[in-house]
Amino acid sequence: xxxxxxxxxxxxxxxxLFSSLGFCLFIYWEYRIYCENVVPCTPELLLWxxxxxxxxxxxYRLQCSPWKDNACCTANTSEQAHSDNSYLYNFEWNHxxxxxxxxxxxxxxxxxxxxxxxxxxxWVQMVDQSWRKERILNVPLCREDCETWWEDCxxxxxxxxxxHVGWDWTTGRNRCPSASTCQLFSTVFPTAQxxxxxxxxxxxxxxxxxxxxxxxxxxxxxEGTNPNKQVAEYYIRNVSPIMVATTALLFAALLLTLxx
Numbered sequence: 140x141x142x143x144x145x146x147x148x149x150x151x152x153x154x155x156l157f158s159s160l161g162f163c164l165f166i167y168w169e170y171r172i173y174c175e176n177v178v179p180c181t182p183e184l185l186l187w188x189x190x191x192x193x194x195x196x197x198x199y200r201l202q203c204s205p206w207k208d209n210a211c212c213t214a215n216t217s218e219q220a221h222s223d224n225s226y227l228y229n230f231e232w233n234h235x236x237x238x239x240x241x242x243x244x245x246x247x248x249x250x251x252x253x254x255x256x257x258x259x260x261x262w263v264q265m266v267d268q269s270w271r272k273e274r275i276l277n278v279p280l281c282r283e284d285c286e287t288w289w290e291d292c293x294x295x296x297x298x299x300x301x302x303h304v305g306w307d308w309t310t311g312r313n314r315c316p317s318a319s320t321c322q323l324f325s326t327v328f329p330t331a332q333x334x335x336x337x338x339x340x341x342x343x344x345x346x347x348x349x350x351x352x353x354x355x356x357x358x359x360x361x362e363g364t365n366p367n368k369q370v371a372e373y374y375i376r377n378v379s380p381i382m383v384a385t386t387a388l389l390f391a392a393l394l395l396t397l398x399x
Contacts, residue, residue, distance in 0.1 A: 203251030235321035
């Protein structure tokens with residue numbers, strides 16, 4: 140067993156011991172059972188268990204916590220979503236000066252939503268691009284999410300309207316094109332609808348639906364029952380023919396990868 144002294148850093152112990160939340164919890168409960176049924180719970184063992192428990196809370200609190208019970212991402216992916224030097228996309232949020240924490244929070248939530256949500260299937264589209272083979276298109280976001288995102292970012296700066304393409308990648312990270320200038324978000328995106336729909340080239344669709352409507356996807360929500368599950372089910376039941384065809388193609392492609 141690894142010894143943890145009172146002077147040890149819980150965070151260092153967490154990062155050293157565990158590469159994922161699942162493993163962290165597995166070890167915690169295995170040792171908890173062992174402690175209760177096999178050996179006495181010595182102070183040292185209890186201290187170690189506390190470190191593991193705090194590790195679990197650390198992952199829940201700092202990572203993409205709304206999806207912790209059902210996610211399409213790993214704990215490592217969610218950790219990278221919070222990093223300014225993330226290897227997920229090599230994307231630099233601070234391309235026009237330091238982005239405010241209030242604004243950056245929404246981009247972290249956006250990344251968590253895109254990477255971790257298990258309910259984006261109705262809006263996945265096949266594409267033929269060098270850097271991706273599928274994308275999400277016109278995911279209906281709740282009015283509050285778009286408006287809060289815009290409000291918290293309106294005084295920050297950017298040089299581009301469409302963040303998907305057109306960057307200078309010569310350094311390995313995105314830089315503003317030479318002919319561009321840094322401007323206020325509120326200039327580049329005059330409205331919340333502009334921001335939500337244009338920044339990722341129509342990945343999201345601004346709606347007038349409130350979160351309570353059950354007709355829009357929530358980019359962020361309190362931990363507990365995921366409200367987006369019922370929203371996705373609603374759109375699956377009420378889909379357009381194009382969405383039906385796309386879903387059928389995706390399902391067929393999945394079957395081919397599984398059986399051939």
